[in-house]
Amino acid sequence: DTGVSQNPRHKITKRGQNVTFRCDPISEHNRLYWxxxxxxxxxxxxxxxxxxxxxxxxxxxxDRFSAERPKGSFxxxxxxxxxxxxxxxxxxxxxxxxxxDEQFFGPGTRLTVL
Amino acid sequence: xxxxxxAQTEISVVEKEDVTLDCVYETRDTTYYLFWYKQPPSGxxxxxxxxxxxDEQNEISGRYSWNFQKSTSSFNFTITASQVVDSAVYFxxxxxxxxxxxxxFGEGTQLTVNP
Numbered sequence: 001d002t003g004v005s006q007n008p009r010h011k012i013t014k015r016g017q018n019v020t021f022r023c024d025p026i027s028e029h030n031r032l033y034w035x036x037x038x039x040x041x042x043x044x045x046x047x048x049x050x051x052x053x054x055x056x057x058x059x060x061x062x063d064r065f066s067a068e069r070p071k072g073s074f075x076x077x078x079x080x081x082x083x084x085x086x087x088x089x090x091x092x093x094x095x096x097x098x099x100x101d102e103q104f105f106g107p108g109t110r111l112t113v114l
Numbered sequence: 115x116x117x118x119x120x121a122q123t124e125i126s127v128v129e130k131e132d133v134t135l136d137c138v139y140e141t142r143d144t145t146y147y148l149f150w151y152k153q154p155p156s157g158x159x160x161x162x163x164x165x166x167x168x169d170e171q172n173e174i175s176g177r178y179s180w181n182f183q184k185s186t187s188s189f190n191f192t193i194t195a196s197q198v199v200d201s202a203v204y205f206x207x208x209x210x211x212x213x214x215x216x217x218x219f220g221e222g223t224q225l226t227v228n229p
Contacts, residue, residue: 042205042219056214100147100209105159
């Protein structure tokens with residue numbers, strides 16, 4: 001029974017660099033979500049895919065952020081021209097077909113922008 | 115819009131004590147779902163429970179129990195006979211029918227159980 005996996009687990013980058021994170025959801029799940037969590041806060045929604053279609057995007061997702069889910073399987077989240085304010089834990093979750101199914105989270109990717 | 119308030123930022127108890135974590139929510143939706151997640155020091159969010167707005171029955175699972183009261187917009191979580199392994203941050207969250215698929219989380223309660 002494999003859960004949601006994310007790579008890398010940690011990423012340190014310099015301001016201005018681009019970074020890309022990967023999420024592999026639970027295989028039978030067609031819904032995939034990205035959240036961001038800063039220290040001492042709850043996760044905040046970024047975006048959501050149903051299969052390969054990106055159906056929702058938060059206002060938090062500036063034009064420097066882009067997410068894809070080709071073929072409806074794994075997903076990538078790219079941040080261009082990183083800023084120190086992008087430092088956070090980026091969490092991926094997946095769920096089944098019902099809109100209110102529980103979301104299962106991966107271990108996250110911790111991004112530090114120097 | 116949905117909102118979740120977890121007024122208790124930190125709670126510290128001694129092992130075997132009972133502890134209740136409070137959660138108050140706001141929504142204009144008729145149909146909504148409430149969740150609790152646990153985030154241990156390892157960082158991975160662990161799903162604990164989901165409850166829909168039409169089911170106010172309390173639920174018990176081992177040492178865990180949940181009290182859902184629509185009249186006070188609360189969904190409180192009680193751990194009976196706490197253990198050191200219960201130490202974690204606990205998040206309450208809501209998903210409403212008009213919020214798409216975005217979970218709205220509270221700010222979490224850090225629970226520390228001391229031996």
